[in-house]
Amino acid sequence: MKQKNIKTNWDYTTLAKHYDLRADYSKKLIKKILKKIKCKENYPVADIGAGTGKLTKLLCENKMIVNSIEPNSYMRFYGEKNTKKFSNVNWSSGTGENTTLKSNSVYCTFFGSSFNTVNYKKAFTEIRRILIKKGYFCCMWNHRNLNNVHQRAIEKIIKSHLPNYNYGDRRFDYRTIIKKEKSFKNVEKITQSFSIKIDKKDFIKAWNSHGTLKRNCQNNSHFKQIIKSITNYVNFLKTDFVEVPYDNVAYLAQLR
Numbered sequence: 001m002k003q004k005n006i007k008t009n010w011d012y013t014t015l016a017k018h019y020d021l022r023a024d025y026s027k028k029l030i031k032k033i034l035k036k037i038k039c040k041e042n043y044p045v046a047d048i049g050a051g052t053g054k055l056t057k058l059l060c061e062n063k064m065i066v067n068s069i070e071p072n073s074y075m076r077f078y079g080e081k082n083t084k085k086f087s088n089v090n091w092s093s094g095t096g097e098n099t100t101l102k103s104n105s106v107y108c109t110f111f112g113s114s115f116n117t118v119n120y121k122k123a124f125t126e127i128r129r130i131l132i133k134k135g136y137f138c139c140m141w142n143h144r145n146l147n148n149v150h151q152r153a154i155e156k157i158i159k160s161h162l163p164n165y166n167y168g169d170r171r172f173d174y175r176t177i178i179k180k181e182k183s184f185k186n187v188e189k190i191t192q193s194f195s196i197k198i199d200k201k202d203f204i205k206a207w208n209s210h211g212t213l214k215r216n217c218q219n220n221s222h223f224k225q226i227i228k229s230i231t232n233y234v235n236f237l238k239t240d241f242v243e244v245p246y247d248n249v250a251y252l253a254q255l256r
């Protein structure tokens, strides 16, 4: 059955096509997290705001039973396609504020680069509802390492177009936000650095799926102008590939 498209403040409709060119999460970090929270094979988990399935894929590979929740039908289309070889995943339409999952049904709720898109208060209420007793919460992002020479140059380009460029919440220290939720304990941050080598053309295309950059722009032509400046910079590089270092940053907490 075709699931519905839910309109949200963060609309990924036009970003879906190139989204897969963005970096995956660190396999090493996912294993570390699953070990830390003692999440065993066949445990039911939720990947909320699952998008094109980057985190879902890794949870499936680690043999969790994955409920992938995604509001945007374009993102979900790629997500379902990318994970069709797995029998331990179920995709449905929903949001962080209203997952449609059963109460007390999930061992851990995961958010891959999507917790910054939700209304925190409503999402925490929903997380508490769907988690089992003493269940876990995990949200994560890939942060581009801004000390890298190319990332520094690209930051400069972005800031020349957008002097007040705002990363939004994705670079927050989420420990502060989670600790305010008195219902969670053992709040911690873990980080894993990694780097990818990506074809120049794909590197440029991947910038076309950057939700935070797009939201900073006044309109689509403004966004396109910045992508064009980044394209000019990348095309000028002598190599065919770009090395992009990331920090995969994750926050974990347990329901009291």
Ligand SMILES: C[S@@+](CC[C@H](N)C(=O)[O-])C[C@H]1O[C@@H](n2cnc3c(N)ncnc32)[C@H](O)[C@@H]1O
Pocket: 008, 009, 010, 011, 012, 048, 049, 050, 051, 052, 053, 054, 055, 070, 071, 072, 075, 094, 095, 096, 097, 111, 112, 113, 114, 117, 118, 119, 211
């Ligand atoms: C940056 S993408 C991350 C996708 C995927 N989780 C990943 O790690 O690659 C953010 C996703 O959050 C979804 N989203 C937007 N608003 C949402 C909400 N209120 N609740 C849950 N997901 C939301 C978007 O449709 C998009 O697929």
